[in-house]
Structures are given as structure tokens and as C-alpha cells.
Amino acid sequence: MSITENLLKRKLQQGGVARSPLPEPDFIGETFARQLEEGFRPLVKTMVSAMVLECKIIKLADAIQDISVPTMLGLAEVEDTKAQGLLAVDTDLAYHLIDLMLGGDHASAPVPITRSFTSIDMALCRLPLEALANAFMGAVASCFGRPVTRSLDIVGQRQDITQVRIAPDYVDVLVYNIALDIGEAARAGNLQLVLPLATLDAIRAAVQDEVPDEHASQAQDLWKIQMRRAAVTSPVVINAVLHRKKLTIAALEALKPGDVLEIPASAPDNVGLMVSQPGEKTAQIAAGKLGIFQGNKVVKLDEAVDRRVHEQLKPLL
Secondary structure, eight states: OOHHHHHHHHHHHHHHOOSSSSOOOHHHHHEEEEEHHHHHHHHHHHEEEEEEEEEEEEEEEHTTTTSSSSSSEEEEEETTTTEEEEEEEOOHHHHHHHHHHHTTTTTTOOOOOOOOOOOHHHHHHHHHHHHHHHHHHHHHHHHHHOOOOOEEEEEESSSGGGGGGGSOTSEEEEEEEEEEETTTTTTTEEEEEEHHHHOOOHHHHHTTTSSOOTTTHHHHHHHHHHHHHHHOOOOOOEEOOOOOOOOOOHHHHHTTTTTTOOOTTGGGGEEEEEETTTTEEEEEEEEEEEEEETTTTEEEEOOOOHHHHHHHTTOOO
């Protein structure tokens, strides 16, 4: 065999993968996880924590080989295109989502039951699948700083991976593996987003359809991603205030070690979450109840965070 034939054979056997059409897929993944928490919280009526375990580009055959049966699968399609992706919610997470959406106790963690999904299960799980798709498109829009002109729609549901074919097995796909913890009892499960690079091309084209601001400075554009990342990762100190008590100056000066300040019995049920404001002022953004979780003091929110916080952060993100 000639040297040329040897080189060709080795080249064909290497099987490399292409690069993602979307810039900084890791950063998009972290934003995706935060968007996912926001999207799932109204469905399960409790706190949700999402963590990206993997962000990688591999062959489709490798991406789906570990998906078990049954798994709650959603076929996603970019609006007005034939570009498809796959959403996979494992059996444990699907069980917990169904149980909580039907009124299950989020303070307990029953052992998941592995069974085939019924038509009712499919209908219920369509809501988290849609939330998952919307969260990813929201993450893309946030990272690009422009709205996406097309949506990622759920066009079908399956529970057997052998019934699904979104692309040939040799196609390169971007895979996000995400772990979720739900509620005080930390109900756990995993989900997976599988997007062929051709689908990412369609998503990026949908972003680029937005006409850029002609007056934007090129220097600002170069730093936009870095500044947005700095804003997202900046720490914010939130103080949980159990009780406030007003004292006169004379009473304050008269305080000495051993004095007792009474706290109302209702105070643990009305803890205010405060953030600092300019001029050494504070503002309450939410309220909750004092509790214990895994040996730590926690505050369980009784109400949504003040909408003005979202309105101020949205332009930054």
C-alpha cells in the first residue's frame, strides 16, 4: 500500500468533530441553566437548581447511545425550517415533574417508579419540554444581546429513542447534559439537549436577521460579551432580616450587655430579603419564612421577587 493510501486511511479513521456555530457554548449553557430554573419554577411551585454537567460536540450516535427506554423525549424544530433537535428528560426527572405538577409534596422525595408513559404523562410533560426549549432560545438571545426571530417548537413526543431520527448518526451535535434538584427534599434527575450543528446554524441565522444598531460603537461591541459576563457573575449581597425594632436615641445609648430585645413570635414567618441601594439605603425585593434544609438555615420565598428587579436586570443580560 502506498504512503498516500496510508495517509488517506488514517485520515478517514480519525473522525473529528466540527466547531459550534454559536460562540461560547459554555457561557450559553450556564445562561441556559439559569433560564431553565426560571421556566421550571412556576410548573413545580418550588425552588429549582440546575447545573450543567457537560457541554460537548460529539457524533449523534454517541450522544443517543446512553439514552434509556423509556425516556421522555421531545422533538424540537426551529420555526419555519426543517432543522430539528432532541430534548430528553430521564425517567426519574419525568416522574418528579409529573408528581409535583399534580400537587405532590415538594418537601419529600419518593422513590421514582420506572414505567411506560401514558398519554396523560405525555400531555403533562409537554409543558416542561416547552419550558426547556424556550429557556435555550432565551439563553441564546441573552448571550447575543438581540432577540431571536424564530422559536424552537415541540413538534412531537416519544418515549423510545429507537423511534427518533433527527439526523444521520454521523452528524456532529452539540450536547448539554444538565442535572436538576427540585424542592426542599432535593428531588433529582437529568435532562439532555441534543442539537445538530445544522440546527444551530438555523438558530444563529435567526439571531442575525435582527438589524444591528448602526450607531453602536465597534469598541463597545468588542467588549459586549465580556461586560455581560461580568454583570452575570457579579456577586450580590442579600440580607435576610428577621425583625426590625425602632428605638429612641436615649434607649439606644442605654443598651448594655445582658439586655434582652424581644422578637415577635411571628417574625420567622415574615423574613424580608433586602439589598443595598445607593445612599446607604436598602430595599426589600422579596419575603419568606425561616426554615432549615440539610442542617442549614434557609429562607423559603412566599412571593416572587419584585418585578422591578427583573426589569432592571433584563437590559444588562
